[in-house]
Amino acid sequence: MKRQEKIFQLALHLIPNVGFKMWKELISEFNTATDLFTNLQELRHLKKYKDIYEYIIKKTFVEDAEALLLKHEKENIQVISFFDEEYPYRLKQIPNAPCFLYKNGNLDLNNKNFVAIIGTRSSSRDAEKLVKKVVEGLKNYNIVIVSGMAYGVDILAHKYSLVNEIDTLGIVAGDVKKIYPQYHRPVCREIIASGGAMISESPLGTVAENFLFPARNRIIAGCSDVVVVVEAGKKSGAIITANCANEYDREVFAIPGSIFAETSVGCNELIKNNKAHLLTCAEDIVEMMNWEQDSCKKNLPKENNFENLDSDSRSIVETIKKYPEISLDEIFDKTNINSAKLSAILLELEMENIVETLPGDRYRLV
Numbered sequence: 001m002k003r004q005e006k007i008f009q010l011a012l013h014l015i016p017n018v019g020f021k022m023w024k025e026l027i028s029e030f031n032t033a034t035d036l037f038t039n040l041q042e043l044r045h046l047k048k049y050k051d052i053y054e055y056i057i058k059k060t061f062v063e064d065a066e067a068l069l070l071k072h073e074k075e076n077i078q079v080i081s082f083f084d085e086e087y088p089y090r091l092k093q094i095p096n097a098p099c100f101l102y103k104n105g106n107l108d109l110n111n112k113n114f115v116a117i118i119g120t121r122s123s124s125r126d127a128e129k130l131v132k133k134v135v136e137g138l139k140n141y142n143i144v145i146v147s148g149m150a151y152g153v154d155i156l157a158h159k160y161s162l163v164n165e166i167d168t169l170g171i172v173a174g175d176v177k178k179i180y181p182q183y184h185r186p187v188c189r190e191i192i193a194s195g196g197a198m199i200s201e202s203p204l205g206t207v208a209e210n211f212l213f214p215a216r217n218r219i220i221a222g223c224s225d226v227v228v229v230v231e232a233g234k235k236s237g238a239i240i241t242a243n244c245a246n247e248y249d250r251e252v253f254a255i256p257g258s259i260f261a262e263t264s265v266g267c268n269e270l271i272k273n274n275k276a277h278l279l280t281c282a283e284d285i286v287e288m289m290n291w292e293q294d295s296c297k298k299n300l301p302k303e304n305n306f307e308n309l310d311s312d313s314r315s316i317v318e319t320i321k322k323y324p325e326i327s328l329d330e331i332f333d334k335t336n337i338n339s340a341k342l343s344a345i346l347l348e349l350e351m352e353n354i355v356e357t358l359p360g361d362r363y364r365l366v
Contacts, residue, residue, distance in 0.1 A: 001081060001083065001084050002034075003069070004034060005032055005033055005034050006069060006079065006081055007062065007065045007066050007069055008032075008033035008034050008036065008037045008062065008065070009023075009027065009033040009065075009081050009083070009099075009100075010065035010068060010069060010079070010100065011033075011037070011056075011061040011062045011064070011065035012026060012027070012033055012036065012037075012052075012056075012061075013065075013099045013100060014061045014064055014065055014068075015052060015055045015056070015061055016055070017051070018052065020082075020096055020097060020098070020099055022052075023099050024082065024099075026049070026052070027083070030042075030043075036056075037056060037062065040053065040056060040057065043056070068203060071203075071204060072102060072203065072204060075177065075204060076104075077102055077103065077104050077176060077177070077204060078102070078103040078104075079100060079101075079102060080100060080101040080102075080103055081099070081100055082097060082098070082099055082100070086108075086109065086110075087101065087109070088101075088109040088110060088222075088223050089110055090114065090222060090223055090224070090225070091219065091222040091223050093222070093248065094218065094221075094222040094248050096218065097222065098201035098219065099201075100201065101199050101200070101201060102176050102199065102200050102201070102202065102203055102204070103176065103197055103198070103199045104176040104177060104192060104197060104198040104199075105191070105192045105195075105196055105197025105198060106195060106197065107144065107167055107169060107195060107196050107197035109169070109197075109199075109223070112142050112143055112144045112167065113141060113142055113143045113144070113225055113226075113289070113291060114143070114144045114146050114169070114223055114224045114225050114226075115138060115143050115144070115145055115146065115224060115225065115226045115227075115228060115285070116145075116146040116147060116220050116221065116223070116224040116226065116227045116228065116241070116245075117131060117134065117135070117145055117146070117147055117153065117154075117157035117228045117230060118147055118148065118153060118154060118157075118220065118227065118228070118229055118230070118232075118237075118238045118241055118242075119152060119153030119154070119229055119230035119231040119232050119238050119263075120152050120153060120230075120231045120232055120233060120236060120238065120263045121150055121151040121152040121153075121154075122151075122152055122263065122359070123152035123153045123156065123230070123231055123263070123359055124231065124261075124263065124359065125358065125359065126231075126257075127152070127153055127156070127230050127231045127263075128156055128356075128357075128358065128359070130230050130255055131153060131156040131157055131160055131230055132156075132160050133281065133282070134228060134230075134279075134281070134282050134285075135157065135160040135161055135164055135166065135282075136160070136164055136282075137281055137282025137283065137286075138166070138282045138285065138286070139164045139165070139166050140293045140294055141286060141291045141292075141293060141294060142291075142294040143166060143167075144166070144167045144168065144169050144196075145157050145158070145160075145161040145166055145167070145168045145169070146168070146169045146171060146220055146223055146224050147168070147169075147170065147171070147220070148170065148171055148172065148173075148216060148217070148220055148237075149170040149171075149172050149179055149180075149181075149184050149187075149188065149198075150181070150237075151181065151184075152231075152359075153230045153231060153238075155184055155187060156357075158170060158187055158191060159187060159350055159357065161196075162187075162190055162191065162194060162350075162351050163350065163351060163353050165194075167194075167195055167196050168191055168194075168196045169196060169197055169198075169199065169223070170188060170191060170196070170197070170198045170199070171198075171199055171200070171216060171219050171220050171223065172198055172199070172200045172208065172216065173200065173202065173208040173209075173212035173213045173215070173216040174200060174202050174206045174207055174208030174209075174212060175200070175202065175203075175204050175205060175206050175207075175208070176198040176199065176200045176204070177198075177204060179198065180208035183343075186343055186344055186347045187347065190347060190351060199219075200216070201215070201216075201219065213237055214237070214240055217237055217240045217241040217244060218241075218244045220241050220244075221241050221242075221244035221245040221247075221248055221250060222244070222248055224245065224250060225250065225251065225289065226250065226251045226252075226253065226285055226288075226289060227241060227242055227245040227250055227251070227252045227253070228252075228253045228254075228255075228279060228285070229241075229242050229252070229253070229254040229255070229266065229267050229270060229276065230255050230267075231255070231257065231261075231263040231264060231266075231267065232254075232263065232265075232266030232267055232270075233262055233263055233265055233266050234262075234265045234266050234269065235266075236266055238266060239266045239270070242254070242266075242270055242275065242276060243275070246275050251277065251285075251288060251289065252270065252275060252276040252277065253276055253277045253278075253279035253284065253285060253288075254266075254267040254268075254270040254271050254276035254277070254278065254279060255267055255278075255279050255280075256268055256271055256278060312335070312337055312341070312345055313345050313348070313349060315335050315337070316331060316335055316337070316342070316345055316346065316349065316355075317349065317354060317355070317365070319331055319334050319335055320355055320363050320364060320365055321365055324364050324365070325358060325362050325363070325364050326362060326363055326364075327360070327361055327362050327363075328342075328343075328346075328361040328362075328363070329361075331346075331363065346363065353366050354366060
């Protein structure tokens with residue numbers, strides 16, 4: 001798409017009360033946003049767009065759009081219009097698709113099978129095992145793991161994707177660079193470096209406020225072929241996402257749990273009400289979707305190699321070995337390694353499949 005056309009599309013999107021339906025309708029009616037902005041007399045005679053005409057003749061929205069596009073170009077953030085080829089074709093199928101996506105990273109959003117793995121922020125030890133099992137079971141099926149970069153199940157899905165060298169896509173509520181929560185920014189950088197991406201419908205500078213998260217959830221559902229709910233309360237973001245996925249005719253799977261566990265109530269009800277298939281292993285998804293293995297991938301386990309670690313990394317490993325399930329604060333106290341450096345090394349050790357994170361910021365050796 002030509003740059004000027006994108007600027008005009010952005011300008012139209014910035015006008016108050018122009019939602020996706022009207023935005024798409026106007027561009028389609030005039031063939032392009034460029035034609036819309038350069039044929040104002042024709043627009044003036046269309047009474048239903050009278051307010052739009054009044055906004056456009058002020059020209060300030062075009063200037064704002066150009067500045068917005070330039071800001072993202074300088075930060076190497078791709079601005080993807082609904083009318084761009086790069087826009088996810090699955091997301092185009094939903095009725096309330098975003099007009100624009102802002103993407104940090106080089107991941108192709110169209111050429112693989114996309115599986116969303118979502119769940120509660122207060123995940124259990126079992127949830128960690130389940131996420132690990134599902135991700136490992138899917139790694140030979142040409143997939144991208146999708147999640148929302150939140151605490152709990154979401155970040156586990158991203159981390160185990162990285163460990164298994166699977167592309168992963170983080171869909172966030174705010175700025176694609178200033179990821180919320182801040183603690184997960186090192187994981188974000190690892191995702192980008194490994195060929196994954198972050199996307200949002202919100203431009204740079206947007207704070208991840210509460211009302212943006214339900215809207216984010218529809219994008220997770222819309223971008224995915226399959227949505228897997230690992231643990232979820234009765235009223236949670238994961239259930240919102242699962243309901244969206246059902247509306248969009250996506251396949252939903254849920255892992256059942258104890259009837260006494262609050263974090264299993266949502267999953268059990270999805271299964272009970274025929275809104276999700278019962279999931280026990282990755283093969284359940286593969287069989288339902290009729291996916292074939294990627295012959296180029298080899299299911300080889302990684303080996304731990306402590307010999308090549310530097311002194312700080314070795315100190316951390318030895319500390320975790322001596323004090324299993326040790327907390328982040330305790331590691332800091334016992335190693336005296338700078339907190340920022342400590343977090344970076346722990347992330348690297350996770351990527352190397354040497355340590356793994358437990359709920360409550362605790363660590364143990366794999």
